[in-house]
Amino acid sequence: MAIPTHHDIQFKIRIPAELKARIDAAAKDNSRSTTAEIVAALEEKYPSPSAEFEKASAQTMKDGVTRRAWLLDEYVVIRKVDGMLQVWHEGNEPPVP
Secondary structure, three states: OOOOOOOOOOOOOOHHHHHHHHHHHHHHHHHOHHHHHHHHHHHHHOOHHHHHHHHHEEEEEEHHHOOOEEEEEEEEEEEEEEEEEEEEOOOOOOOOO
């Protein structure tokens, strides 16, 4: 379970009762609170920019497929070359050898 920090905010929303029941059931199945279940779903739907880059980098390292990902304020190209990752500003990457 996530420990609240002073950066967490609290707000109220209205959702259909049926959706609330599904969230509660998923939370129970995943052994976490309803709040933690909602946060997990939102994090999956709206990953942080660095999370997208980290996921793309890990996938590229694993399978060697060149990928495009958002990093900071721009798209970059991630390529595996000689067992290492290379990251280029999109549009400025060198040709594939």
